[in-house]
Amino acid sequence: MSIVVTSLLIITISFLHYQQYPIYKWEFILEYIKDNRQKEDFKSIASKLGYSENDKILIIHADDVGLSKSVNESTFESFKNNSITSASIIMNTYEMDEGLKFAVENPNYDFGVHLTVTSEWKYHKWGGILDKNKVPSLHNKSNNFYWNKRKFVKNADLKEIKMELQAQIDLAKSMGLKPSHIDSHEGALFFDPNIFQIYVDLAVENDLLAFVPIEASMHFNGELEKPNNAVIVDQFHMLHEGTNVEEIENFYFDVVENLKPGLSQIIIHLGKDEPILKEITVDHPNFDYRWRQKDHDIMNSKEFKNLLEKNDIKLISWIDLKKVIL
DSSP: OOHHHHHHHHHHHHHHHHTTOOOOOHHHHHHHHHTOOOOOOHHHHHHHHTOOTTSEEEEEEEEEETSOHHHHHHHHHHHHTTOOSEEEEOTTSTTHHHHHHHHHHOTTSOEEEEEOOOOOSSSOOOOOSSOTTTSGGGBOTTSSBOSSHHHHHHHOOHHHHHHHHHHHHHHHHHTTOOOOEEEEGGGTTSSSHHHHHHHHHHHHHTTOEEEEEGGGGGGGGTTOOOOTTEEEESEEEOOOTTOOGGGHHHHHHHHHHTOOSEEEEEEEOOOOSOHHHHHHTTTOOTTOHHHHHHHHHHHTSHHHHHHHHHTTEEEOOHHHHHHHHO
16 A cells, blocks of 8 residues: 555544544545545436426425424424425434424425434433333443444444334334435434445335435445435535534525535524523534524525525425435
């Protein structure tokens, strides 16, 4: 191995560790360095949706429904204001019942299951749907999920991961939800090839779509074949860690003004500046109550909606995609 390649590997591994990206397979690290991304067959999807390959098609998606009443309230309000086109529910949170009830009573709104295997907040913790005795490798000594992705990937048993994730999907369906898709809380299922395959398999086995950010599409360069259920989003946008609150509006406006033709998704984290959400997000400046209030204000503003119209953005949902793909 040349000095240049070795140096690139060291730099990349250091970057991945700093960003808490748990990528430990050399093959995938090399694919990451080479940036061998796959593309979705956008021309076919656009045509089936009634659009052209030159159109800018966008999903505005809200994560973390069920985290708190504040997050739920903001999400429900944003759906009613036509400010978002999709959302997903964490099934092992304390306020998920409220989210499920709204989703079941409003089947015209698009909801997916936010598959969750980490518990990142300092004091507001959760474990799995299944008893810890059935999936011990997913839990720490306090009976909670691990707080970060690295610990999850290093400790979790593959069989137990699939059992827990299937239980989350089953619970959502048993409560009346007809989910359109699955996605991954904190992206924890996107890094390890074996875990990613479980994620894709669950989509196929449950007749759901699976959100795949283009960075994770490199998993399809090896033995894993891409099924129709796995939808690669060519342009995926979410606030970067360390973003200042004052920069958030400019971030979203820049995304819209620079959107290219293709399939895009903006992932937002809604909520309101309320005491309970402040308690949940304490000592966690990324995706905290301030970010969530800002996301709510921007997405529900006339200025942002006018910008979407000015740039001729076509808004769709995961339900729309499911109708033409599966």
